[in-house]
Amino acid sequence: MIINYIYRILWFVGLVLLQVLILNNIHLAGYATPFLYTYFILKFPSSVSRNELLLWAFFLGLIIDVFSNTPGINASATVLMAFVRPPLLTLFTPRDSFDNIVPSFKTIGNFSFIKYLLICLLIHHGALLTIEFFSFADIGSLILRIASSTLLTLSCILAFEGVKK
Amino acid sequence: MRNLLNFLIKYNYWFVFLLLEIASLVMLFRFNNYQQSVYFTSANAISGKVYEISGGIMSYFYLKSANETLLERNTILERQLTFLRNALKDRNVDSLEINRLAELSSNQYKTIPAHVINNSLNLVNNYLTLDKGKSDGILPEMGVIGEEGVVGIVYMASEHYSVVISVLNSKSNISCKIKNSDYFGYLKWEHGDSRYAYLKDLPRHAEFNLGDTIITSGYSTVFPEGVMVGTVDDMADSNDGLSYLLKVKLATNFGKISNVRVITDVQRIEQEELELKTKAQ
Numbered sequence: 001m002i003i004n005y006i007y008r009i010l011w012f013v014g015l016v017l018l019q020v021l022i023l024n025n026i027h028l029a030g031y032a033t034p035f036l037y038t039y040f041i042l043k044f045p046s047s048v049s050r051n052e053l054l055l056w057a058f059f060l061g062l063i064i065d066v067f068s069n070t071p072g073i074n075a076s077a078t079v080l081m082a083f084v085r086p087p088l089l090t091l092f093t094p095r096d097s098f099d100n101i102v103p104s105f106k107t108i109g110n111f112s113f114i115k116y117l118l119i120c121l122l123i124h125h126g127a128l129l130t131i132e133f134f135s136f137a138d139i140g141s142l143i144l145r146i147a148s149s150t151l152l153t154l155s156c157i158l159a160f161e162g163v164k165k
Numbered sequence: 166m167r168n169l170l171n172f173l174i175k176y177n178y179w180f181v182f183l184l185l186e187i188a189s190l191v192m193l194f195r196f197n198n199y200q201q202s203v204y205f206t207s208a209n210a211i212s213g214k215v216y217e218i219s220g221g222i223m224s225y226f227y228l229k230s231a232n233e234t235l236l237e238r239n240t241i242l243e244r245q246l247t248f249l250r251n252a253l254k255d256r257n258v259d260s261l262e263i264n265r266l267a268e269l270s271s272n273q274y275k276t277i278p279a280h281v282i283n284n285s286l287n288l289v290n291n292y293l294t295l296d297k298g299k300s301d302g303i304l305p306e307m308g309v310i311g312e313e314g315v316v317g318i319v320y321m322a323s324e325h326y327s328v329v330i331s332v333l334n335s336k337s338n339i340s341c342k343i344k345n346s347d348y349f350g351y352l353k354w355e356h357g358d359s360r361y362a363y364l365k366d367l368p369r370h371a372e373f374n375l376g377d378t379i380i381t382s383g384y385s386t387v388f389p390e391g392v393m394v395g396t397v398d399d400m401a402d403s404n405d406g407l408s409y410l411l412k413v414k415l416a417t418n419f420g421k422i423s424n425v426r427v428i429t430d431v432q433r434i435e436q437e438e439l440e441l442k443t444k445a446q
Contacts, residue, residue, distance in 0.1 A: 027287040054181050058189070069292045071195075072194075073193060075189035076186055076189035076190055079185045079186055079189065083182045133289060
C-alpha cells in the first residue's frame with residue numbers, strides 16, 4: 001500500500017520534471033509539443049475512486065502550471081481528462097475482464113488501448129490549447145496544433161509502453 | 166429527502182469536478198489579463214462606457230491643476246534651457262565638455278545586469294525569468310534590454326527573481342519610432358515566428374525605406390529613447406487601411422538570450438509621485 005504510494009509519487013515527480021525541463025521546450029515544426037505528463041493519469045488502475053483521480057489530476061496540472069507560468073490552464077485540462085476517463089475506460093474494457101486493471105496493451109487489447117489513449121489525449125490537448133489561444137480566430141492553426149501535439153504525445157506514450165514491456 | 170441525499174452521495178464526483186475546474190479557471194482569469202478582458206467583454210462595454218462618461222466630465226475639474234503643473238514644468242524647462250545655452254556658449258569649441266553634458270543627461274537611467282534563467286518562444290504568451298529581484302532594485306514595469314536590443318518589460322518581481330513579459334507576448338505593447346524620422350507606432354507580436362514582430366498604427370504619410378532602423382520612442386518611462394528594436398523587413402497596409410503595418414525583424418535573438426540589463430529610471434519614482442499628486446488634486 002505504502003510502497004504503491006511511494007512509486008506513484010516518484011512517477012509524479014519524474015514526469016513533472018521531464019515535462020517541465022525537456023518536453024515543454026520541444027516544438028516540432030513550431031506546432032507539436034508532447035504533453036507526456038498525462039501518462040500519469042492514464043495509467044491509474046481502474047479501481048481508483050473518481051475523486052482521488054480528480055485530485056491527483058488537479059495537483060499534477062497545477063504543478064505543471066506553476067513551472068510554465070500558465071496558472072489554471074494545465075490544471076483545468078487535466079481535471080477534465082480525469083473526469084472523462086472512467087466512462088471511457090469502461091467503454092473500452094472487455095466485459096469478462098477482472099475488476100481492477102491497469103490500462104495497457106495486454107489488459108484491454110492493442111486496438112482498444114490506442115483508441116482509449118487517443119480520445120483521452122484529444123480531450124486534454126483540445127481543452128489545453130483552446131484555453132491557451134482563447135479565441136477561434138485562427139482555427140486552422142489551432143486544429144493543426146491539437147492534432148499534431150496529440151499524435152506526438154500518443155507516439156511518446158506508445159514508445160514508453162514498448163520500452164516498459 | 167433520502168433519495169436526494171443518496172443521489173448527491175452517488176454523484177459527489179461531479180461536485181469535486183466542478184469545484185476543481187472553477188478553482189483552476191479562477192486562477193487563470195486572475196493571472197491572465199488577456200483572457201480576463203475577453204471573458205468580461207459584455208460587462209466591460211457597459212462599465213467602460215460609464216467610466217468614459219464620468220472621466221470625460223471629471224477631467225474638466227482637473228484642468229486648472231493640470232494647467233498649473235504644466236506651467237511649473239514649463240518654467241523649469243525654460244530655466245534649464247537658458248542655463249544650458251549659457252553653458253554651451255563659451256564651450257562651443259571644446260567638444261569634450263559637450264560630450265560630458267550629454268552624458269550627464271543620460272544619467273537619468275541606470276542599468277542592473279541580470280541573467281535569464283527561463284525562457285520560452287513558442288507559446289502565445291511568452292515570459293522570461295531573471296535571476297534578480299526586488300532585493301536588487303527591480304520593480305514591475307521596468308524595461309529589459311539585451312545586448313542587441315529590446316527584450317521586454319518586467320511583469321512581477323519577487324525577492325530574488327522576476328518575471329518579464331517578453332516582446333513575444335500578446336500583452337506586450339512597446340512604443341517605437343523610425344530612426345531619423347519621428348513617426349511612431351507600437352510594436353506587437355503576432356504569435357508564430359519568434360524573429361518577427363509588427364509595428365502598428367504608423368501614419369500613412371510616414372516616410373521610410375525597407376531596412377530602416379526601428380528604435381524605442383521614449384514616450385514612456387519604461388525605455389529611454391533610442392534603444393534598438395529591429396529593422397523594417399516588409400510593409401503592408403493595416404486592416405482598416407488607415408495606417409501602415411510594418412513587419413519588423415527583431416534585433417534580439419530570443420532563442421539564445423542570456424545576459425540582459427534591467428533599466429531603472431532614477432527620476433521615474435519622482436515623476437510618478439508627481440503624477441499621482443496631480444491626480445489626487
